[in-house]
Amino acid sequence: MLRFRPPRADLLLALAQTTVAVLLGQESVTQGRPALDLAGYVLLGLVNLPTAFRACAPVAVCLLVHTAWIVYITAGYWPVAGSFSPMLAVYTVASLRPLRTSVACTVLMGAVWVYAGLLDPRSSMAAVVAQAIVWPAALWRFGVVARRSAKLARRLREEQEERARREVYEERGRIARELHDVVAHHMSVISVQSGLAQFVFASDPPTARAALGTIADTSAEALEEMRRMLRLLRAPDDRDGENPPDAPMPGLARLAEMVERVRAGGVPVELRVSGTERPLAPGVGLCAYRVVQEALTNVLKHAPGAPTLVELRYGPQQVTVLVVNAEPGAGEGVIPAKVVGGTGHGLIGMRERAKLYGGTISIGPRGGAGGYEVRLDLPTSPRTVRPEDDRER
Structure with missing residues (x-):
């Protein structure tokens, strides 16, 4: 059941207007x-008091007010x-209703005004x-200007809300990528090393101790x-001054450390570096590190024990x-056939990171050479590195 309660x-x-009238x-x-x-x-009350409901039913209030005003003038x-209440009613209709309706109510007020003049011979x-x-x-x-301003304000508010939702979605995606990269990699190493330690615990204690150390x-x-x-993720106001500064984001300088850790997990990994090494933007280095x-x-x-090259x-x-x-005929590789072109979080994360920094990435089998390959090309010139790099700090 609808209830019309005036603001x-x-x-x-409406009460003040009635008093003035x-x-x-x-x-x-x-x-x-x-x-x-x-x-x-009584007629003045009928002309002015209905404006209390002008926001609920502007057209009906306008017609009622003008009808009472006509009776008042005729008497x-x-x-x-x-005259104050009809003016307010016309303004309200113009600010809340379409142009055709507001123009009709405006013409009605003008007509009543002329009618009042015709009744007065002076x-x-x-x-x-x-x-x-x-x-x-x-x-x-x-009223029309007020209506357009309100419409513009609503549109601006909707755009701001949509932008805020989009930023939240993008931030959630970034956090999800980081969590996946951190948890998936480290847990995989721990899983392999724990299995190795359990297998050689009695027969090869030094190897078991080395595996536990890696874990x-x-x-x-x-x-x-x-x-x-x-x-x-914590708000700046929530941080206390006694906390140590955040550790730097991992980059290509820690690539050898990661390769060594994977090598300890039983995968023969070789790292090659060619060209002149130089510092990269933090975001670019993080992108390359996460893809590797x-x-x-x-x-x-998917391919434990397969020889792997990181270049x-x-x-x-x-x-x-x-x-x-590079293992020929292994049937498994860096990205197994069942997930090439798939929708796993890891593949999505790789592609999103490459796109974020203006790079390209290719993932798939090596054709006649056998095995699988991940290739990432990232621009490093000042004109192509995006400002988002600094936000990854």
């Missing part, structure tokens, strides 16, 4: 019009005393007609990266990262 501001405005009506005698009697007061009372019809055109038109124009180092590194991510990390994680999962090539304006499973 408090509109109710107070009654006070102004006391000047009717000085204007050569009959003094207000009970019927006059011979001074029209000016009841009126100058030229002045009355001019007022009947200018005042309704001005109120209509103010300890890997888990410590994973915890440190998780803590760093959590610190980045994901590729080696897939080696641990880093520094060019004049780009850096190329190559991860190749």
Whole structure:
């Protein structure tokens, strides 16, 4: 069931307007019009009080107000005393309803204005007609401007909300990529090493101890990266000054450390670096590091023991990262056939990172050479590195 409850501001405005109309009506005698009697007061109430509901039903209120005003004028009372409410009603319709409806209500007010002038033999019809055109038109124009401003404000608010939702979605995707890269890689190494330690625990204690040491180092590194991510996610006001500064994001300088860790997991990995090494933007280095990390994680999962090559090539304006499973006829590789072109989080993360920094990535079998290959090309020149690099710090 619909309930029409006027806003408090509109109710107070209607009461104030009625009070002013009654006070102004006391000047009717000085204007050569009959003094207000009970019927006059009732009609003034009918003209002004309905505006309390103008926001709920603007057109109906406008028609009701003008009908009461016509009766008030026909009874011979001074029209000016009841003119404020019709003006407010026309403005409200123009600010809330389509142009066709608001124009009709504006014409209605002008017509009633002319009708009041025709009933008064002392009126100058030229002045009355001019007022009947200018005042309704001005109120209509103010209402239309208010309607357009409100529409623009709503559109702006919707765009801001949509932008905020999109930024939240993008940030969630970035966090998901980071969590996947950290958890998947380190847990894969821990899983392989724990299996090795369990297998040789009794027969080869030194190897078991080495595997446990790798597990300890890997888990410590994973915890440190998780803590760093959590610190980045906390609001600045929540950080206390006693916390140590965030550790730098991993980059190509730690590539050898990651390769050594994977090699300890039983995968023969070789790292080659060609070209002139140079510092890269933090985001570019992180992108290359994460792609290598994901590729080696897939080696641990799908091709343990397969010889793998990680090659880093520094060019004049780009850096190329190559991860190749060179085992001929293995049937498995860096990216197994069942997930090439798939929708796994790792593949999505690789492609999104490459796209973010203006790079290209190819993932798939090596054709006649056998095995699988991941190739990432990232631009490093100042004109092509994006500003998002600095936000990855």
